[in-house]
Amino acid sequence: MSDSRALVSVDDIRAAAERIAATCLRTPVVPLVTADGTVPFLVKAEGLQATGAFKLRGATNAIALLDDDQRRAGVVSHSSGNHAQAVAYAAKVAGVHATIVIPENAPDVKVDATARWGAEIVRVPPEERLQRAEQIASDTGAELIPPYDDARVIAGQGTVGLEIVEQVADLDVVVVPVSGGGLVSGIAAAVKALRPDVRVIAVEPELAGDLAEGWAAGERRVWPVADTQRTVADGLRTDSVGLLNWDHIAAFVDDVVTVSEDEILTAVGTVVRGARLVVEASGAVAAAALLHDRVEVGGGVAVAIASGANIDPEVLARLV
Amino acid sequence: MSDSRALVSVDDIRAAAERIAATCLRTPVVPLVTADGTVPFLVKAEGLQATGAFKLRGATNAIALLDDDQRRAGVVSHSSGNHAQAVAYAAKVAGVHATIVIPENAPDVKVDATARWGAEIVRVPPEERLQRAEQIASDTGAELIPPYDDARVIAGQGTVGLEIVEQVADLDVVVVPVSGGGLVSGIAAAVKALRPDVRVIAVEPELAGDLAEGWAAGERRVWPVADTQRTVADGLRTDSVGLLNWDHIAAFVDDVVTVSEDEILTAVGTVVRGARLVVEASGAVAAAALLHDRVEVGGGVAVAIASGANIDPEVLARLV
Structure with missing residues (x-):
């Protein structure tokens, strides 16, 4: 980690929350209800933003x-x-x-x-x-305005974490999809400042698993773009996390896990039926990790970030 | 109207809001975004409740x-x-x-x-x-526990109206689906107490238009059950509004309009794509009324209640 890249603070994120309040929705945390009436986890509904995503x-x-x-x-x-x-x-x-x-x-x-x-x-x-x-x-x-490797952008995305901490009193773990890492950087910075006992888990598609590989190796990795293009999760095809994002992930994230393409596609339908939210493939990755036990929850309260809802209606129709 | 049936007050509704806060979601008001980037109205997302409806x-x-x-x-x-x-x-x-x-x-x-x-x-x-x-x-x-003709139930449904008034500062009109009338009774009682200038419009399927007929006649009407069963909006097949509900509607509602079956089915897809919310046919009736200009909005801010999301996934797949 370089000393020259300062991490975003919870005060930065609080200031961002004031700046965005008139434009962005304070999204609800919705129970994912299964057919047998259990609620394995909650879903933070970022797809309800006016542009359909936390961005x-x-x-x-x-x-x-x-x-x-x-x-x-x-x-x-x-x-x-x-x-x-x-x-x-x-x-x-x-x-x-x-x-x-x-x-x-x-x-x-x-x-x-x-x-x-x-x-x-x-x-x-x-x-x-x-x-x-x-x-x-x-x-x-x-x-x-860079998509993720930017302190202003990270602070904005971090407001998702602020809201979750306020909305879910007995929170145990937050599960976040990763591409360039802007969302997980901000959420982790907020959550760890306010509730250091809460775990923050990053999730990638296996087919775009540059962070998972870098996490295991202890240093940021860059994948060939052609490789990351393979995943159906078209919002998560970035070839690496950003530099500033890597620093936040190294400082604040507890673990990085991956999910398969089938698991992602199945999760789209599960979120639509169980949480009544439209979700795109990239937005279903965190739910997929929880549905397939990639994250240890142990009876605690988990929140999956449903990061976006911009899915082709024809694809949606096939997956519900 | 009978003097023996007291109307629900905004204080009743405020008390209900405290009672239900731990169990019911404070649902968001989401912009319905069209393909050309306009936002003709907002959608109150009641389908996000754990059981998929405002009930x-x-x-x-x-x-x-x-x-x-x-x-x-x-x-x-x-x-x-x-x-x-x-x-x-x-x-x-x-x-x-x-x-x-x-x-x-x-x-x-x-x-x-x-x-x-x-x-x-x-x-x-x-x-x-x-x-x-x-x-x-x-x-x-x-x-x-009656479904609608009950002051406790009306006060609970009225919390939807309390929330909308708090969430939408420049509100002009609220559009509400009607079956037995519990939801519109509560919403109208709350809205008219707090913002008497805001219009409250009730919407029915033409094929279950007992209230529209009663509204025109100035007295509550009961339809043959076989008639109301015809609509695809299976949550709105009640043969009449309740007695207590009629009193609230007569006291507080500004107008009653109807929509066709085609308009309801089209609105399901429009809400799913434009607001990223799953919605059942009954839940799309208010949006249908706005999409087909049954309600005069005149550049003002309108909120459609998306009352529920319990739709057969196969039907949803056909309508998105």
Whole structure:
């Protein structure tokens, strides 16, 4: 761990909670009810955010922290998924111009989902995505809003952890899906500051298990992008966690576990039927880990983060 | 209106809110987002209650009001739907014995959904349902928990209205599905006490439009049960609103409108995709009224109550 990367504090997260309160939903913690009337765990319903995912919290916090010059110059991001929608929506609410760089091969439905919030869309070859976003930032003065490796974003995502601690008095364990690590970084920072006895478990698809491998090795690992693209959990295909995210994970997370593709797909249906929430594959990964005993709960109270709900309706229909 | 039937007050509803706080979820108000990024109205997500419907509020309040003798004797109800599950669940949480009288022709899935909460199930010919429940109450001293025509139940359902007023500052209109009228009675009592300028609109399926007919006529109407059975909204097939419910509706509701079967079924898919909530047909009726301009909103803020989420997964798959 580098001393130069300061960890996000619970005070940072509390400040973020105030900044995002008008834009983001305080999402409920919903019981997952089985057919026989047991409640094996609770589900934090982040898919109910206006853009369908927790990403709105981090983007809203980052944009709220812009100064007047930055606001005039606008924001830029590179993503085709839930972070893109979040930046576009948060910018619209804040009255700030947003440019989103999206790969040419991204499906139109994802482009439309971002464009509907009024963002300017720039389509580029996939390999030029980051470079073009940085160039736009450099040319126009627009502030780059990274998807996870950013203290403002981590603090925003951490508000999920603040809420869970307030909502669930007898909490034992929080189970969090991981891609770049923004969500688990923030949640773990909040939970460990307020309830150090509560365990925080990170979950990845086996097919995008760069963090699980790095966790076992004791150092951050980067996987070939082609490998992480294999998982059905399209929100979790990042090739590694971020640098700042690795530091938070090393400092605060108790364990990292993985789930199979079948387990993820089955969990989508279980969450829809048992918690009455729409959930995308990436959003069902934490539930999958609990449903398949990857996390020791031992009669305690577990909360799975259902991180997003942006699923193709045809896929949803097959999985319910 | 009879002077002998006192209306439920906002203080009754506030007291109910305290009684049910540990058992019932304070459900979120979620934006319904269209494909083009507009938010025509908000959705109050009552399907997220542990039993999948708002009914848990009224049942929990009624059971919390039992005295010690009544608690020992238990409770009885007659229903095969969401009220049965609610009474069974609320009784289990309260440590009270529940007997649920269910018609022999009710599908097993509904019986199982109630039995899983530990209730004693008594199956009888459909026409003997009420009589048997009353007989059990008389024989055992068990307290009958009616589904809607009851001040305790109305006060419990009214907590939905309290929450909406707290959650939505610039509220203009609340749109509520009606069957027996417990939900709309409670919501309207709360909303009109706290925000008399806010309109409360009741919605029925055209095929179970006994209240719409009664509203136009200025007196409560009872439809043949065979007629109300025609609607796909199986939670709204009651032949009339209750007597106490009629009084609340006459006192507090601004208008009654109806929606077609096609409009209800389309609205299920729209709510699932746009608000990321599972919703049953009965729960989509209020959204249907807003989606098809049965309610004048005029740029104001409207909340549709999504009253329940207990939908057959195969039906859900067809409608998303």
